[in-house]
Amino acid sequence: MSYAIEAKEVSVQYKGFTAIDQVSFQLQAGKIHGLLGRNGAGKTTLLSVLSAFRKADAGSLIIDGENPFENPRIMQDTVFIFDQQKDLEYTYDKVDEMLKEMAYFRPNFDEAYAFELVKKFKLPLNKKVNQLSKGKKSAFQAIIGLASRAPLTIFDEAYVGMDAPTREIFYKEILNDQEVYPRTIIFSTHLVSEADYLFDEVLMIHNGKVLLQDTNEQVISKGFSLTGSLEQIDAFSKDLDVLNSQVLGGTKSVTVYGELSEKQRNAANQAGIEIGVLSLHDLFVHLTKEEDE
């Protein structure tokens, strides 16, 4: 079971500051959506609205055909995992007790799977949650998020404190379990380069607005780099959407966002211009660059 999401002109304001500015998008059910945005772009605010933790000030939000705010069915089927290091400092229950308790609240919670994950993440079952290390606390939350198998599962930078191998286990589990038990997953992250293979679709937000939304392949296919002599590149790229350029001696390299026609590609090849592919990480960095950076 997985839920589709449709947001229309959703806005959230804090005192005199617009955190989310008339945002519209659709998230397909059963997909893993990467939510990318810089610090303060509005990711957590947006996710708070999706999880009904916060009411939007304007616009409409429909999850599985209904408004999620104060909707007991949608709220029960939504798991929102965010950095809770501080809260878990005051959780004095043992890991196994806490996980068993979760089974009580979440209709699809798979206790056996949770304990399987405990082994994979090497969590000590008898330890109290507040005594876990930072990385293990995050792993504990990741387990709750995964084993709940909620139709809408939201991970907001849920990997804080996990080391690289643990994050890798986390990403693999998301992929594996999602394949067997499809659900809508929203994965918000800064670490784009290591998590990009997870995403079916990408939603990039910047300063409270949607920058782009597309399938992962489409997004990546729209970014490329051109390298060649200074004059050639200047002439070739004058009509293109150049995100970034670098000059090294007589050689120039530009990052371009958009699509190249077959004719343009041939022209580039003939002129000896090298066409390179961009990673999602490169695109994210260049697209969200501010004027003064």
Add this chain to the structure above:
Amino acid sequence: MSSIILSPKKIARLLFMEQVKWTMWFLSFMFVIYIVVVSFASGPHSSFIDLTNFSNGSSGIYMLVIGILTTSSFFYYYMQQGAARKNFFLGTIISSVLIAITITVILILLTFILQFISGWVGWNIHGQEVDFTSSFSAFIYIFVKLALMHLIYFLIGWMIGLTFYRLGWLYGLLSIACSIILLTITGILIDITHFSFFTSLPAFIATPLTIVLIVLLFGVNYRLIKDVTVKI
């Protein structure tokens, strides 16, 4: 479609189970302190007030405190487990009524037991202002008053906690000022609280006004919780 797990009834049961644990701790301490004090203070020539009179005040403050704690310790947790605010609100109301009755029943029961055994151990215990041993109607009258007082104290505490959570410290402090006024009003309506300095009202006026006060507090707390942002 799965049914709703965190229904008002289920939340009430979970909250009540937790609050009863806290209440048992509170009452145990209260009981031990009372036994120590009464064993020193009462003898053949001096008498001491009974447990209900002794703990009247403390038990109200206890209800106020668990009311304040409701938002930080329970609301946040249940929201993370996917509860709706309205269901949490209704669950808290049910559990607070139950806990107000429970604490009153236990206090009065212990008072009766202590009266009963006081003869053997040579204690001289008397009811002071709150007399519920003289007749059955006096018992019912006092029981209802105590239970309502406990409930109102809880609701006032809940209001303070919610105001701090929703509106920050400035309005929070304002809600404390407001609650002192409400406690004074409660003291006038229910003449047995430790805030009852003023002349009390006749029952036929005080009872409906008490109900109005409770409904008003329900309304204020619902307004505060119904669309509150869960802070993360």
